Amino acid sequence: MTEHTPQPTYNPREIEAKWQKRWETARAFETEADPSKPKYYVLEMLPYPSGTMHMGHMRNYTIGDVVARVKRMRGFNVLHPMGWDAFGLPAENAAIKNKTHPREWTNKNIAEFQRTLRRFGFSFDWRREISTCEPEYYRWNQWFFLRMLEKGLAYKKKSRVNWCPKCCTVLANEQVINGFCWRHEDTQVEVREIEQWFLKTTAYSEQLLDDLKLLEGTWPERVITMQRNWIGKSQGARVQFAVSDTGGGESIEVFTTRIDTIFGASAIILAPTHPLVAKLLRDSPVKAEAETKLAQIRKMSVKAEDLATAEKEGFFTGRHAVNPFNNARIPIWVGNFVLMEYGTGAIMAVPAHDERDFEFATKYHLPKPVVVIKEFSPHAEKEIAKAEHAEKEVPPAAPTEPFTEYGVSVNSGPYSGLESAVAIDKMAADAQAQGFGKKETVFRLRDWGISRQRYWGTPIPVIYCEKDGMVAVPDKDLPVLLPPNPKLTGEGESPLAATPEFVNTTCPKCGGSAKRETDTMDTFVDSSWYFYRYCDPHNSQAPFDSAKVKYWFPIDQYIGGITHAILHLLYSRFWCKVMCDLGLIDHVEPIARLFTQGMVQKGGVAMSKSRGNVVGAEEMAEKYGADTGRLYTLFAAPPEKDLEWSEESIEGSWRFLNRVFRLVAKHAATVSSTGTLACAPATNAPQNVPFGITSAALTNLTAREQSLLRKTHQTLRRVTQDFETRWHFNSAIALIMELTNEIYAQEPLEGNIRPEITREALEKLTLMLAPMTPHLAEELWEMLGHKEGLSAEAWPQFSEDLARENEVEVVVQINGRVRGKVKVSAGADQDEVVAQAKADASIATHLAGKQIKKIIFVPDKLVNLVAQ
RNA sequence: GCCCGGGUGGCGGAAUGGCAUACGCGGCAGACUUAAAAUCUGCUGUCCCUCACGGGGCAUGUGGGUUCGACCCCCACCCCGGGCACCA
Structure with a gap:
């Protein structure tokens, strides 16, 4: 090199601040619904603002930001918003600990989160920012609740609930992990009976299951499978067994998916909490010992309920029931493995054809009659065919293991010889005809308990009046505000109940004194519809304007962790279906495409504050700059896989960006001052001449020029594919690195490569980097002589002609x-x-x-x- | 137990039927420098033959199979990670 002027060096801190400011001034990422333009709604799951952000958080937003920026360059009107899941227990706990207000703690965290996100240059439309703890937002939770109350989708019932003694609150079933609290891994959950508010998710069981079909191919298969299992549809039948020896005319209803095995039933087994148990025992000949055993099981069941390894325990009630199909008299037992919550809380035990029943029968020496076999043995076929029934097919010997598959019925009276599927249909129909049973579909899915006995959540808008009973808060009185100065102790009754100025109110109907509901809502309510609010975040008349939602929805790309595969996404789908029925929207699924990114780990485990293995986002930006952090998280692993953070490897990304910077800096003067650069629009270009370069610039290319041009367009072709269809950001970056290496390999460029071609290579390089390292790319773009910022620039098209090898x-x-x-x-x-x-x-x-x-x-x- | 994902150099990973190990990290050697850092260049799976130039064999968890050709497709198994787990 001959020049003596020192080259500028890559200073990310300066560059990043500079461009962030310009984007803000230019309102580069602000967007409005515009039906004349194709839209694209890309969204990352909203964060719970707690602690400080680490690179695990940033990976999620980086992926989303790349998509947002690519789509923008592709000409889409992109909605890319951000907000805060701001209600929740940690704020309240922190408030108790520090004697502050949850709002204070929350807002402080939000401010910090926001600063970090801005520092990484994510292209959010910040005007649309929402915070779920603000009355402007949570009033619409209340509004939706009232609509559901009107439709009978919100109701109150006394129910057994999981109670965490540390949280002092009710936990949802799904917040209980193997009998322990999801937040306090060492705290065992207790069972209590409390009046609770529920949302009727089960009203949509069928639809939630069916519509999963619409998501096939665009949602990860395993998420669909997990949801399908969670909803847990079982088709079967209810059958009534009359109790034969109490004289009270009672009957026991069982649920079974295998009514075809009913001739093999050797007992009825009730859940320990089944309401009939007490009645059966009242004058039972074995009353004393049975009650002792029941007490034992009940005591144990709370603890052992969730332990799959628990041994089966049970006892005979001294009573019998009659099998309606063959009038066989079979004993009624109680078993710890029968769940009151599922089906009817009672089963018929068919030991020969069910693993659990088999185990139970073995332990308590119940008979195991075989009533289904795999197939008739070939030599017996003729005999069977002419035999009236298949009775003689089966040897009397007890089976050594249960046969649980479908096969052929035997020893089943008129149903012998039928294939299982046929037998199931026929027997269910016969049971219905004779009035002792019917076909029935049972779901595992339960209603969503939303009551929380906590302060920092949405108050449930209901008032209790002595005269009028339960009264809904009228819409005009919304929002029901949280009292500003609660007494937060973390103990005893819920904070709202302990705040008289909140509790005591007047009845909207009669004007007399009344009391407010003191439960607040589960925070999953907030996150079930927040993405609708982004479309119209400041609407004070309605949760959103349906026209705006119609333009933006469904979400084209949702990005988040697999941890939300079931609850958040299921509740969101439920909410969507309710809103659809309310006539607010006209689509049935809110999220067209879902991507679940991998975790960022360090030392083989997920980054988390409690493990102390976090790489802070701020420190990252401070040390290397946001662009290096963004690039590295994209480069180190494909986005769906877990990423092991390496302090050594990140140097590579840092070096690469420096390398690109130096390359452009070195040639910027030559390239940008070349007036002969041809930027003829593609439409005017003669055939076989790629856009952006005149034919004159392309004549008499040297081998080196040709090869550089070819490499540039080959790279562009493959990077375009990686971005658009495969999301292989890591290999896209590898390709861009290769191109950079190739340009370096052609040095010195001066005198060997004409400036038009150098420019072509450097510009395409810059544009390809733009979605991933936007600050650096803007800086390079400016250095290359462009006055307009990159945010207006389109994604470059590659030329097949130039990419072709000869x-x-x-x-x-x-x-x-x-x-x-x-x-x-x-x-x-x-x-x-x-x-x-x-x-x-x-x-x-x-x-x-x-x-x-x-x-x-x-x-x-x-x-x-x-x-x- | 059941379901899903994964197993490729010293490390992160690339290649979805056609040159395995791209790209990056680390390592080694060299250039520049008084020196260091930074930067640049080259080498870097493994074994064997050869002074060398070269050449050959073997390698994608294991064992089979399909194919002209297999990291890729099929069958069986092992290991790791995750989810579900008495749902009748």
């Missing part, structure tokens, strides 16, 4: 082993390639004394000579 290397295999390579012109036919291959000395050696029996030819790639 000479290719074809691999020559002999019997499938690589033995050499030949250079031929692109598109050379088989004869030509084979001729060249034979001419190669080393290949000739391998072919010596052999006869070519077959030739496999893949144009421009490979020829395989099969020789003997």
